[in-house]
Amino acid sequence: xxxxxxxxxxxxxxxxxxxxxxxxxxxxxxxxxxxxxxxxxxxxxxxxxxxxxxxxxxxxxxxxxxxxxxxxxxxxxxxxxxxxxxxxxxxxxxxxxxxxxxxxxxxxxxxxxxxxxxxxxxxxxxxxxxxxxxxxxxxxxxxxxxxxxxxxxxxxxxxxxxxxxxxxxxxxxxxxxxxxxxxxxxxxxxxxxxxxxxxxxxxxxxxxxxxxxxxxxxxxxxxxxxxxxxxxxxxxxxxxxxxxxxxxxxxxxxxxxxxxxxxxxxxxxxxxxxxxxxxxxxxxxxxxxxxxxxxxxxxxxxxxxxxxxxxxxxxxxxxxxxx
Amino acid sequence: xxxxxxxxxxxxxxxxxxxxxxxxxxxxxxxxxxxxxxxxxxxxxxxxxxxxxxxxxxxxxxxxxxxxxxxxxxxxxxxxxxxxxxxxxxxxxxxxxxxxxxxxxxxxxxxxxxxxxxxxxxxxxxxxxxxxxxxxxxxxxxxxxxxxxxxxxxxxxxxxxxxxxxxxxxxxxxxxxxxxxxxxx
Amino acid sequence: xxxxxxxxxxxxxxxxxxxxxxxxxxxxxxxxxxxxxxxxxxxxxxxxxxxxxxxxxxxxxxxxxxxxxxxxxxxxxxxxxxxxxxxxxxxxxxxxxxxxxxxxxxxxxxxxxxxxxxxxxxxxxxxxxxxxxxxxxxxxxxxxxxxxxxxxxxxxxxxxxxxxxxxxxxxxxxxxxxxxxxxxxxxxxxxxxxxxxxxxxxxxxxxxxxxxxxxxxxxxxxxxxxxxxxxxxxxxxxxxxxxxxxxxxxxx
Ligand SMILES: [Fe+2]
Ligand SMILES: [Fe+2]
Ligand SMILES: [Fe+2]
Numbered sequence: 001x002x003x004x005x006x007x008x009x010x011x012x013x014x015x016x017x018x019x020x021x022x023x024x025x026x027x028x029x030x031x032x033x034x035x036x037x038x039x040x041x042x043x044x045x046x047x048x049x050x051x052x053x054x055x056x057x058x059x060x061x062x063x064x065x066x067x068x069x070x071x072x073x074x075x076x077x078x079x080x081x082x083x084x085x086x087x088x089x090x091x092x093x094x095x096x097x098x099x100x101x102x103x104x105x106x107x108x109x110x111x112x113x114x115x116x117x118x119x120x121x122x123x124x125x126x127x128x129x130x131x132x133x134x135x136x137x138x139x140x141x142x143x144x145x146x147x148x149x150x151x152x153x154x155x156x157x158x159x160x161x162x163x164x165x166x167x168x169x170x171x172x173x174x175x176x177x178x179x180x181x182x183x184x185x186x187x188x189x190x191x192x193x194x195x196x197x198x199x200x201x202x203x204x205x206x207x208x209x210x211x212x213x214x215x216x217x218x219x220x221x222x223x224x225x226x227x228x229x230x231x232x233x234x235x236x237x238x239x240x241x242x243x244x245x246x247x248x249x250x251x252x253x254x255x256x257x258x259x260x261x262x263x264x265x266x267x268x269x270x271x272x273x274x275x276x277x278x279x280x281x282x283x284x285x286x287x288x289x290x291x292x293x294x295x296x297x298x299x300x301x302x303x304x305x306x307x308x309x310x311x312x313x314x315x316x317x318x319x320x321x322x323x
Numbered sequence: 324x325x326x327x328x329x330x331x332x333x334x335x336x337x338x339x340x341x342x343x344x345x346x347x348x349x350x351x352x353x354x355x356x357x358x359x360x361x362x363x364x365x366x367x368x369x370x371x372x373x374x375x376x377x378x379x380x381x382x383x384x385x386x387x388x389x390x391x392x393x394x395x396x397x398x399x400x401x402x403x404x405x406x407x408x409x410x411x412x413x414x415x416x417x418x419x420x421x422x423x424x425x426x427x428x429x430x431x432x433x434x435x436x437x438x439x440x441x442x443x444x445x446x447x448x449x450x451x452x453x454x455x456x457x458x459x460x461x462x463x464x465x466x467x468x469x470x471x472x473x474x475x476x477x478x479x480x481x482x483x484x485x486x487x488x489x490x491x492x493x494x495x496x497x498x499x500x501x502x503x504x505x506x507x508x
Numbered sequence: 509x510x511x512x513x514x515x516x517x518x519x520x521x522x523x524x525x526x527x528x529x530x531x532x533x534x535x536x537x538x539x540x541x542x543x544x545x546x547x548x549x550x551x552x553x554x555x556x557x558x559x560x561x562x563x564x565x566x567x568x569x570x571x572x573x574x575x576x577x578x579x580x581x582x583x584x585x586x587x588x589x590x591x592x593x594x595x596x597x598x599x600x601x602x603x604x605x606x607x608x609x610x611x612x613x614x615x616x617x618x619x620x621x622x623x624x625x626x627x628x629x630x631x632x633x634x635x636x637x638x639x640x641x642x643x644x645x646x647x648x649x650x651x652x653x654x655x656x657x658x659x660x661x662x663x664x665x666x667x668x669x670x671x672x673x674x675x676x677x678x679x680x681x682x683x684x685x686x687x688x689x690x691x692x693x694x695x696x697x698x699x700x701x702x703x704x705x706x707x708x709x710x711x712x713x714x715x716x717x718x719x720x721x722x723x724x725x726x727x728x729x730x731x732x733x734x735x736x737x738x739x740x741x742x743x744x745x746x747x748x749x750x751x752x753x754x755x756x757x758x759x760x
Contacts, residue, residue, distance in 0.1 A: 083539070086539075086548045307663075
């Protein structure tokens with residue numbers, strides 16, 4: 001557990017901060033127990049717990065299709081994928097716990113609606129092709145972010161990210177493989193895939209966060225080696241990789257302004273509807289209520305289970321001590 | 324507030340030649356439950372041959388920085404009887420995939436004494452952080468071949484969880500695509 | 509293998525596969541809704557394993573008659589499924605799910621250990637592989653039964669209620685198929701009567717140790733795999749909805 005969170009009012013703050021920043025500049029990882037600025041800890045707790053909540057809430061839109069997967073293989077893959085997302089939430093809650101917050105506190109923040117999670121999971125999964133599309137676009141966008149965060153200066157977060165990235169690559173590939181299969185499939189399959197791409201493309205771009213000009217935390221996070229790229233840079237990378245692949249699959253993208261720019265080598269996109277983004281972030285997306293409700297219900301219905309095991313364990317320990 | 328059960332640190336051994344490493348933690352109710360849970364969380368994919376769990380509250384952890392400043396934290400409630408302690412150590416902060424690794428066990432009267440002895444005994448590498456854990460707090464997976472087969476081998480057959488299972492998807496030479504440099508996937 | 513034995517083996521493999529598929533379906537309904545994150549992961553592991561076992565048994569059948577596992581899973585109607593009614597019952601609460609999985613795991617682990625000595629080598633090899641996973645599940649679900657039985661009053665009440673409801677249904681696991689005797693005679697599959705004896709011994713001991721009482725009235729004991737509960741139709745309607753949505757689709 002880290003025990004020393006420096007405040008600017010501490011007499012040795014400047015000296016320690018210089019040492020801390022020098023460590024980051026040398027590429028060293030900051031580990032639990034090491035001195036760190038309170039602000040660094042605060043930003044990390046915010047990011048990591050949001051990230052953990054996103055993984056856990058993200059289980060819901062896809063989990064809903066496990067029972068409707070169209071083949072034994074797809075069903076198996078989807079259970080494994082949603083299980084991985086739970087695992088990612090688990091790794092990330094752990095990383096946040098090393099900064100002195102508890103799982104209970106983080107869950108409380110999620111269930112009370114105080115904590116944020118990725119806006120993307122507040123969209124509905126309307127057809128089976130959404131499952132492939134989420135893998136390709138949503139996991140694809142997540143990988144871009146996570147590959148960057150795997151370099152993060154905080155050891156436990158970077159380790160979680162390295163593991164997560166390795167698993168996300170499977171999510172991304174299975175999704176891509178599925179959508180490409182349907183794009184080459186029957187007319188109904190192709191239409192379903194196109195419809196899914198149309199609905200998920202913009203939300204996927206938005207999930208990489210507001211423009212740099214509207215992202216006040218970014219400069220500090222870059223300075224302290226938490227982020228190494230800005231939201232817009234990551235978004236551009238995502239588009240450059242995915243736009244040509246989707247077009248190559250014979251599908252279209254719902255952006256009339258999208259074009260390849262020879263000079264920069266970038267795919268230039270049209271304006272993003274940030275009003276929609278902020279509406280979803282602020283709780284007014286199509287599925288915000290349902291997602292939170294599902295988490296609350298699972299939590300409430302599990303209360304007697306958690307209590308039963310706690311009581312069992314306490315009794316066991318008592319008998320062990322008595323013996 | 325409701326309970327999410329205590330937190331247990333998980334030590335995973337990837338191959339018999341490697342040490343147990345602190346890979347993360349799980350929330351579980353009791354020692355055996357924690358071990359089962361650790362297997363589910365940390366052996367979804369290969370590699371593992373053994374796992375240990377210990378309640379996070381039983382671990383005495385101290386950093387090099389704290390030792391240098393004479394600021395070591397208080398250990399968990401000391402056990403008055405001399406006993407065996409497991410010692411774990413982190414020796415590098417250079418890369419992200421560096422862990423707190425098991426280095427050995429020793430007899431001591433208290434966690435502090437165990438730490439002192441460890442600092443004298445395990446000197447082959449600089450220690451950036453120490454973890455000292457009473458052996459009595461550690462629960463281990465069985466080493467019998469049957470258990471290893473049942474707990475850790477099946478993950479190897481779940482190839483659909485590996486990205487390589489999907490091969491190269493889609494054509495990679497494309498009229499839509501400029502040649503890419505470093506692929507960060 | 510003569511034709512009659514072959515047909516009996518096909519029927520047996522279908523029953524085995526259908527049990528695992530439907531059980532996996534019920535388990536997978538929990539994904540994202542478990543009582544704690546770690547158990548969500550654990551149950552998703554069990555669901556994957558059981559689904560994997562279904563694939564193994566459908567695969568062995570396919571080797572005998574060239575059938576397509578996906579056609580069997582997604583294009584048969586309720587009346588053609590050969591799973592027992594036990595696995596169709598809705599998932600219920602956590603106690604219901606854990607107890608059912610426990611009773612099934614004990615049966616499966618015992619059956620597989622015996623089937624690993626099958627004279628039909630594809631079955632023997634598959635059973636030896638599958639049993640590894642079952643041994644792990646069994647440890648997990650066995651731990652849950654004990655903890656819920658000896659936990660709070662509420663957990664005991666819930667798991668006892670689950671036991672009262674399930675005990676009769678579980679007995680169907682040991683009702684042989686019409687021609688199963690042929691397979692037993694050839695040493696291809698274990699004798700269910702022997703498996704049942706070991707199962708009863710093991711489960712009753714553990715259930716008692718967990719503070720539970722075996723129901724005095726066993727309740728309804730289904731006898732034929734041709735019959736199903738009212739739940740199977742809707743379960744399949746959901747499970748098969750995507751696969752049947754596009755009649756032309758060749759690949760999913
Ligand atoms: Fe994830
Ligand atoms: Fe993912
Ligand atoms: Fe099974």
